[in-house]
Each structure stands twice: as structure tokens, then as C-alpha cells.
Amino acid sequence: MKQTSIPPYVHEIDGEMWLIEDDRDNLKVSYRIKEMIYTAQSPFQHIMIVDTYDFGRMLVLDGVVQSTEQDGYIYNEMITHVPLHIHPHPKKVLIIGGGDCGAAREVIKYKQVEELYFCEIDELVVHASKEHLTGVSAGLEDERVRYLFADGIQYMKDHKNEFDVIIVDSSDPVGPATQLFEFDFYENVFHALKEDGLMVCQSESPLFYREVMENTYRSLQQLFPITKQYLAVVPTYPGGLWSFTLASKQYETFITPDFEQTTKYFNQEILQASFALPSFMKK
């Protein structure tokens, strides 16, 4: 299924190649490309890895930037280290999505994690990332990782009372990820967690997709006794400011776990600070 033709998101302007991210009607971001590394059409989406001048290599799905070597670690550290600094015994962890492998890489830095189930629907994204996006995915060779390559929606229906931590690392609520933002899915996540389990999901930009963020919070608040939102900066996502929603059955205080402290963004002060919300988000 690999393509060699130039995908529609790549344009030649004055002899230079540019990736033009134009999924939004009113804002377009253009990245100058050093080299086209990989393109393929999977059964689920168009996959591209390009090397850019300012952000290094980038994973691009259906024309939308997902992760980059320059700033991908911020998102991946924040979606993993925050829940793993709250759950005191994260033995069995599940990641839904996260095909760039960056979240999985962070989770296995915790010695307490005995099994990491990695449920990404699109096998080709994982293979492409492991081969061509090593700045994000490297270091993931670990026998605790179980690759599933399955539909996270269905997987959640089939599993009950099994996981300590579930991390929903989805793309935007369009295409294959749409159902990962629906109440029924969150309800199944609730039941797939053990009685002291917790989950975290990316919940989009508080500036540009405020409705998605608010709906996520409201859905999870109906299911879990503890629901909180936190923020990080992701330069290559529109608006820069990005929200995550944490929903927990029992734990909410911060702990100091034993983990390989190689983070570039996350630290104890950032952990505390990420839960400080701007006034416009408190309403």
C-alpha cells in the first residue's frame, strides 16, 4: 500500500517543498520540508513522515501533524507522567492510540509497570514510527510491552475490571478517533478499570475546541468521583495550549514514584503547575 507520489498536503513553492496543514478553515500552518521520508495509505488513514527544518521529523496523519522530534516529548510526557504520579501501583497499564510510540516509551520508565498493553488500531503507524521517527519512539524495546493492533472501542467493550491506568492518546475527533470522544466509550473505560483505577485522555484545545474539552469533562464527571483538567503547551498543535482530562475512582494526590528521570519537560513543579487553570477555563 505504499505510495511514491507526492501527497496532496505537500506543495512545491519556489523550488522548496512545504507541508501545508490546512484542516482548519481559517488558519493554515506551513512547514518547510527538508526531506520526504515515508508515505503510505493504510486501511485507516494517510500516513506520512517528513523531515522539517524547524521541528525535525514529523508524523502526519491525513495531513495533520501528530508528533514531532522537536516538541513531541511535551505532549507524551504530560499524558503519561501525570497519571503515573497519581496512581501508586500502576502494574497493568493500557494505552489506546498513541501510534507514535512516544507515550509507551514514557510509561515503561516506571519499574512498577509490569505489563503495558498498547492498543493502536493502525499497525502501519506504529511500524513507520518505530522505523522512521526514532527521536520520539526510540527506547521502546521492552518485554513488558504487548502490542495489540486492535480497535480501542471494541477492546474496551471486551475488558472489565482489568487495568490500573488507561491512557487515551487519540488523534482529533474526526476520522477513526471520533468514537473515542463519546460517552459510551468513557463508560466502557470506567468498567475496564479496576476499582481503584484512573484514566487520562487528551481533550483538545481550550481555545479552539472548547466544546470538545467541556464535553469530555462533563462525560467523565458523570462517571468518576474525581475529574480534573490540566494543561500543557504543544507548539505544533493549533493554539499551542492543550488540555488533558484525568478521571479517577480513588487516587488524586501526587506521589513521588520510582522512575527513570529522563524527562525534558515534565518535573515536580510542572506537575503541580499544570493543574492551574486560566480564569476563562474555571467557569
Next chain:
Amino acid sequence: MKQTSIPPYVHEIDGEMWLIEDDRDNLKVSYRIKEMIYTAQSPFQHIMIVDTYDFGRMLVLDGVVQSTEQDGYIYNEMITHVPLHIHPHPKKVLIIGGGDCGAAREVIKYKQVEELYFCEIDELVVHASKEHLTGVSAGLEDERVRYLFADGIQYMKDHKNEFDVIIVDSSDPVGPATQLFEFDFYENVFHALKEDGLMVCQSESPLFYREVMENTYRSLQQLFPITKQYLAVVPTYPGGLWSFTLASKQYETFITPDFEQTTKYFNQEILQASFALPSFMKK
């Protein structure tokens, strides 16, 4: 000096007008324009105010977005409320730059401020903003504001031991603002402050202009006993994450001042959280 022709930063594509911010070699951001509101060439720079779909009205200087109705308040609140939550008696405040009038508007929310000197080199930017960018500049009719329309570099050479708080709200270190990032200027700011005075300046993106940020910190650290950096998110600045540097002769603890609490981003938790720095900034 007003122009009616279309400036070089505005392009017509498929019948739509787009502002293309292309000051950077490897990253271009394009904003769809609803309406061209104002363009002029001042003795210092090209000034433009456009109404855009996602960000409302925008002030654009030499093709670079400076402030928008949608997100300009984040920057303007963070460059003002942080120093004014540290200095306990800010009677005489100076703003250098800040032509969009947004920082000035925040400062006059403090009753303790008796005089606000507003030293912007380009009178035309202030007039254009007050007339056409009211979402950022409105509410500035206050008899405590003294407009100077002077060169901040020279103004700092001529004033000693005079101000409680100096806010350096400059544009990027290109064009008219270059000297506002140099050691000589900071030295003059030090001397223009009273013996318990403090200053704050915007110090660019920690991701894309790290050298500027680090140089600013090092210069101020040589002059002031207390130097700290803090962060905010500014979606329309490249990289989203933005740094500010605070340098103080005496005060460094947070206070709870009496001010008109109408902020949309800033609050006490954000104040604390903004000083938490990512691991890559701590080195």
C-alpha cells in the same frame, strides 16, 4: 502617510484574503481575513489592523502579528499582573513599547498606581490601536496615563531613580526594538528604577529564540540581585510558549494587591504556576 494599496503580507487565494506571516524561513502561518481595517506606513514600521476569522482583529507590524482580540489578553495580563503582584507600592509605573495599549489597560486596574508613563516610539500604533483595536485597548481613558511617544532607549538614559515598576513590552529583536534587548539598555533601566524597584520584559520563545531568552536572563542577572523567568501561552506567537524575565532590586514574594479583578487568564494559581519551568529550561 496612509496607504490604500494591499500590503505585501496580504495575499488573495481562491477569492479569499489571507495574511501570511512569513518572517521565519521554515514556518509560515496564514490567517484568513474577514476585513482589512487599517494600513499605514509610519516612520518606524508598516502598521496594519485586520479582522480575521479565528482571532478577531489583529495588530500587525511589518507583517508580524503583535496582538489579537482573541488571545492578546494572555500576554498583556501576564506582563503586567505578575510584577504588580510582587511590588507592594507601585506608585509610578513605566511601560516601554506596548503600542497595542493592552498592557497599559491592565496597569491602570491598580488603584495604587498614581502615574503610568507610556513610552511608545510609534505614535501611530497607539492611535490605530485605540481607534481600531478596542477589544485590546478599550478602557484606557484614565487621567493617570501620560503618553510620551518617545524613544525608550533615550528615555532610559535620561531618567534616574524614578520608577517603581518598568515594563518592557517590546516587539521582537529586529527593527526598532533591537536595542531593547541589549545590556546597555538594561543597565539604564536598572538606574531608572528606584532602590526597591523592579522590571519585567518579554524575553521571547524558549523553543525558537532560546539564545535571546538566555541572554536576557544573563544580562539582568548581572545587574539585579533577584532574577526569575516565567512562562505563558500565546497562541499567535510562534511556538505558543512565551517567556518573561523579572528582575528585582528587593521584592520577590507574591502579594495580594487591590485591583479590579477582570482578568480572563491571570489568577493567583496561574501566578504561582507560571514560575514552574520545564526541565529543558532549568539547565
